[in-house]
Every structure is written in C-alpha cells, then in structure tokens.
Amino acid sequence: GAAMMKSDKQWYQRRVRGLLTRASSVFYDYATEQFTTVKVDGGDCLVTKVGSLDSAKRFVDPTTSKSFTYNFLKNEASEVEEVPRDTNVEGWREAVQSALKGYLDEVYPAHVSAVYANLADDMINLTICIEDHKYNPANFWNGKWKSKWEVSFPTAGGHSKVTGNMRVQVHYYEDGNVQLLTNKEVEESVQLSSPAEGAAHIVQFIKSSETAYQIAINENYHKMSDTTFKALRRNLPITQSLIDWHKLQSLKVGKDIMNR
Amino acid sequence: MGGEDDEKKLEKALDLMRRVPPQNISKHLAGLIDLCPSLTEELLSAVDQPLSVKLDDMKKENFIICDYNRDGDSFRSPWSNIYYPYISDGYLPPVQLRTIEEELNSAFKIYADMYYGEGTLSSVYVWDIDNGFAAAILIKKTIQGTGCWDAINIMEVTERLGRPSHYKLTTTIMTWLKDDDFGMNLGGSVMRQKEDDIASDGGHTVNIGQMVEAMENNIRQQIDGIYFGKTRDIINGMRSLTSLSQKKNLTAGLSAELAGALSKRKPLE
Numbered sequence: 001g002a003a004m005m006k007s008d009k010q011w012y013q014r015r016v017r018g019l020l021t022r023a024s025s026v027f028y029d030y031a032t033e034q035f036t037t038v039k040v041d042g043g044d045c046l047v048t049k050v051g052s053l054d055s056a057k058r059f060v061d062p063t064t065s066k067s068f069t070y071n072f073l074k075n076e077a078s079e080v081e082e083v084p085r086d087t088n089v090e091g092w093r094e095a096v097q098s099a100l101k102g103y104l105d106e107v108y109p110a111h112v113s114a115v116y117a118n119l120a121d122d123m124i125n126l127t128i129c130i131e132d133h134k135y136n137p138a139n140f141w142n143g144k145w146k147s148k149w150e151v152s153f154p155t156a157g158g159h160s161k162v163t164g165n166m167r168v169q170v171h172y173y174e175d176g177n178v179q180l181l182t183n184k185e186v187e188e189s190v191q192l193s194s195p196a197e198g199a200a201h202i203v204q205f206i207k208s209s210e211t212a213y214q215i216a217i218n219e220n221y222h223k224m225s226d227t228t229f230k231a232l233r234r235n236l237p238i239t240q241s242l243i244d245w246h247k248l249q250s251l252k253v254g255k256d257i258m259n260r
Numbered sequence: 261m262g263g264e265d266d267e268k269k270l271e272k273a274l275d276l277m278r279r280v281p282p283q284n285i286s287k288h289l290a291g292l293i294d295l296c297p298s299l300t301e302e303l304l305s306a307v308d309q310p311l312s313v314k315l316d317d318m319k320k321e322n323f324i325i326c327d328y329n330r331d332g333d334s335f336r337s338p339w340s341n342i343y344y345p346y347i348s349d350g351y352l353p354p355v356q357l358r359t360i361e362e363e364l365n366s367a368f369k370i371y372a373d374m375y376y377g378e379g380t381l382s383s384v385y386v387w388d389i390d391n392g393f394a395a396a397i398l399i400k401k402t403i404q405g406t407g408c409w410d411a412i413n414i415m416e417v418t419e420r421l422g423r424p425s426h427y428k429l430t431t432t433i434m435t436w437l438k439d440d441d442f443g444m445n446l447g448g449s450v451m452r453q454k455e456d457d458i459a460s461d462g463g464h465t466v467n468i469g470q471m472v473e474a475m476e477n478n479i480r481q482q483i484d485g486i487y488f489g490k491t492r493d494i495i496n497g498m499r500s501l502t503s504l505s506q507k508k509n510l511t512a513g514l515s516a517e518l519a520g521a522l523s524k525r526k527p528l529e
Contacts, residue, residue, distance in 0.1 A: 143494040170491040178448030223490040232409045236376040245469040
C-alpha cells in the first residue's frame with residue numbers, strides 16, 4: 001500500500017541521484033575533452049581540464065582572468081568572479097596570448113583560445129588551448145578543430161621542448177552517419193630568452209605545425225580516395241561496363257562456382 | 261500507455277544513435293540497451309551493426325551472419341543449408357525459395373568478385389512475404405587494418421498476376437577507412453531506398469541483380485562525395501590555408517577591377 005509506494009519513491013530518487021552523479025562526471029570529461037565554448041559576460045571562453053578549479057564545475061578563463069560556474073546541460077556560465085592575476089607568470093602568459101591572437105585571427109574564422117600559466121618549482125608551465133568549430137544542424141553536419149600546446153621552462157628562460165596535439169573532428173548525418181577523426185602529436189625545442197621573443201617562437205611552431213597538418217590531411221584525403229577506397233570497391237568491373245546479368249544467370253549453378 | 265511511451269523512447273534512441281560516432285556503434289548500442297532493455301528487439305533490428313562471419317565446417321567456407329539467417333542462437337549457412345551451432349529443428353526455407361536462394365548466392369558471388377575482388381564474402385538469405393519473397397543480399401569486404409565495407413541489401417519482391425513485379429530495395433552501406441600512421445579515421449553508414457515495377461517473365465535474378473548493382477554504384481558515388489568531398493570542405497572551412505585578410509583583399513581587389521572595367525565600356529547603341 002502507501003508504505004510500499006514511499007520506499008519505491010525513495011529507491012527511484014536514489015537511482016536518479018546515482019545516475020546524475022555518474023552522468024555529471026561523464027559530462028565533465030566530455031565537455032573538457034571537447035574544449036567546449038561558453039559565453040562568460042558576453043565573451044567566448046573555453047571549458048578545459050587545465051582551466052578547472054575543482055575538477056567539477058568551477059573554471060577559470062585566463063584571458064579575462066574570471067572564474068565561473070559551468071552548467072553542462074544548459075551550456076551556461078554563472079557566478080562569475082574576478083580572479084587576481086599571477087604576476088610571476090603574467091608577463092610570459094600575456095606575451096604568448098598576444099602573439100597567438102595575431103596568428104589565430106589570420107587563419108581561423110571563429111577561434112576561441114586560452115593561454116594558461118602557472119609557476120611550480122621555479123618552472124613556468126604554459127598550456128595553450130585552441131578551438132574553432134562550425135555547427136550546421138540545419139544541414140546535418142558539424143565540425144571542430146582543437147589543439148593543445150604545452151611547454152615548461154625555467155623562470156630565467158631557456159631552450160625547451162614544446163609538445164602539441166592537434167585533433168580534427170567532422171560529423172555528417174544526413175541520410176546516414178559519417179564521422180572523420182584525425183589526431184597528431186608534434187614536438188620541437190624552441191628558444192625562450194624573453195617573453196616577446198619566446199612567444200614569437202612558440203607561435204611560429206604552432207603555426208607551421210597546424211598549417212603542415214592541414215595540408216597533410218588534404219593530401220591524405222587524396223590518397224584514401226584514390227587508393228584505399230578504390231581497393232574496397234571498384235566503381236565498375238574491370239570490363240569498364242555494367243554486368244550482363246542475363247549472361248550471369250545462364251551460367252550453370254555449378255559446383256565450381258559454389259565451391260570457390 | 262506503455263506502448264506510446266516505448267515508441268517515444270525508441271524514436272529518441274534512434275535519433276541518438278544517428279549522432280554517435282559510427283566507429284563506436286556497437287558500444288553505444290549496448291549502452292542504450294542497458295538503459296532501455298524493453299527496447300532491445302526494436303533497437304537491434306533498427307540499427308545496423310557491422311557484419312559478423314561464421315565458418316561452415318562442412319563446406320569449409322565462411323558465411324555472413326545476421327537476423328535473416330538466425331534461429332535462436334544458431335545461424336544457417338547458405339552453402340550447406342545447415343545451422344551452426346547445429347540445431348535439428350531450425351527454420352529452413354521451402355524448396356522453391358531455397359532454389360531462388362541458391363541461384364542468388366551464386367550470381368552475387370560473381371558480382372562480388374567483379375566489384376570487390378580479393379577478401380570479399382557474400383551471402384544471400386531468402387524468406388517468404390505476402391505474395392512474394394524477400395532477400396537479404398550481404399557483402400563484406402575487409403582490407404586488414406585499413407578498411408572495411410559492409411553492404412546490406414534488403415530486397416522485397418511482390419509478384420502480381422499478369423503485371424510487372426514490384427521490387428523494393430533498401431540498402432545500407434557501412435564503411436570505414438583508416439590510416440594509423442597518419443592518425444586518420446573516416447567511417448560511417450549511408451542508407452538509401454528505391455522501388456520499381458519490372459516485368460519478371462524471365463525470373464527475378466536479373467532484375468534483382470541490376471537494381472542492387474545500380475544502387476551500390478550510386479551509393480558508392482555518394483560516399484565518395486560525402487567522405488572525401490563534404491567532410492574535407494568542412495575541415496577547410498574551419499581553418500584557412502591562406503591568410504583570411506589576404507582573402508578579403510583579393511575579393512575587394514576583384515570588385516574594384518570589375519567596377520573599373522564596367523565603367524570603361526561604351527554604352528549600348
């Protein structure tokens with residue numbers, strides 16, 4: 001009776017809470033992995049693991065130096081607060097951000113980026129996240145380009161390795177479901193003597209890597225289309241004409257065909 | 261009430277499946293079934309999964325397994341007409357249908373060889389429908405570590421006394437290509453349908469063969485366009501290989517030139 005119903009309700013609530021808890025960590029992983037963009041006080045910002053303040057829903061945007069609470073389901077930011085900048089690293093961070101913007105404006109129609117910096121054990125750690133996407137649900141497609149660059153160097157400067165990861169994703173789903181995924185890792189050591197000079201070198205490496213990668217993707221498309229795809233199925237038999245099914249039908253249903 | 265709920269759930273589930281990465285269809289399907297076990301049958305039949313293969317021990321040949329040759333947990337081989345794992349009471353097509361099935365199997369074996377070549381497997385399964393029969397014509401081509409093409413052609417044939425037969429073909433092609441060295445993975449599925457009325461005095465093999473051949477050729481062309489054209493355009497739309505400001509200047513330059521050329525033309529007499 002009523003007692004049964006109450007415990008049913010409690011069981012259901014517990015189950016939903018459990019699902020939501022599991023779901024929220026899935027949302028966190030997915031959103032940060034995707035470099036999801038969100039409007040914070042009118043400007044576009046990134047949701048990334050590097051920018052996470054609590055591994056849950058508080059994030060920081062280093063460009064505006066604001067922190068916010070991110071609502072994964074609604075893709076909305078709230079509880080925006082000013083965050084004091086770290087003067088130990090701001091010189092380098094700002095130099096990289098400024099050099100980066102010049103490059104991004106040149107090639108990405110709709111880029112959103114973030115340059116994170118922190119100081120640990122006398123080493124400055126920089127992480128650069130870049131994102132550009134095109135969503136076109138009306139025509140059943142969407143695409144995303146994202147790249148992440150990391151470098152660590154002593155506060156006095158030096159010659160350090162920059163590592164990068166570039167990922168492109170396209171999804172086309174009209175009368176079907178097609179997805180392209182590409183992924184590449186690169187690295188190079190660059191000279192970092194001063195913020196302005198070091199920033200220029202870092203951005204130059206990013207620019208040449210991303211440009212080369214885009215060219216290589218286009219070339220690989222050629223290769224896949226001309227070689228791999230053709231090897232999967234020809235567009236016509238070797239005779240260069242459609243099959244004569246009357247001839248085929250009149251062939252004896254012989255043992256030699258069935259036993260091939 | 262439960263039925264209506266289920267219908268809405270199925271609609272949403274299928275909508276979700278359309279949007280998940282095709283490379284992970286099996287995993288997502290399993291997850292969906294976990295969430296809505298009451299929809300298992302509908303989901304399994306509505307979402308096309310990659311084709312699996314079984315060995316016919318007797319004929320020493322592989323065959324493709326699917327819902328259309330399944331009885332419980334066993335699958336019927338088109339070569340020996342026996343179930344694997346063996347069951348004595350599995351459904352067997354009536355003699356006339358088995359004859360059509362054998363003929364279609366040998367015809368499509370040749371078709372597969374001519375279009376797909378080495379490393380291809382084909383299987384055809386036939387069953388009764390009202391006033392006719394249906395055939396599942398399956399083709400699987402694999403290039404180890406590089407690519408895969410699974411074709412599922414469902415052909416419904418309805419015979420009408422003294423009139424052309426009606427053919428309805430639903431074709432789903434699932435294909436993926438990858439280049440591990442480069443780190444590129446392109447995959448997905450495309451589905452099309454076509455219906456036609458064709459005289460069938462000489463039997464159905466020719467009509468079925470011609471329709472499937474035309475359909476697969478057409479889809480192949482569309483896949484070429486989508487995979488290698490459309491997705492590539494989308495990528496190049498997200499990042500420009502030439503400077504965006506240069507592009508703007510180029511357009512502005514062209515407009516100025518055009519305006520100049522037009523202003524120099526003599527007025528028409």
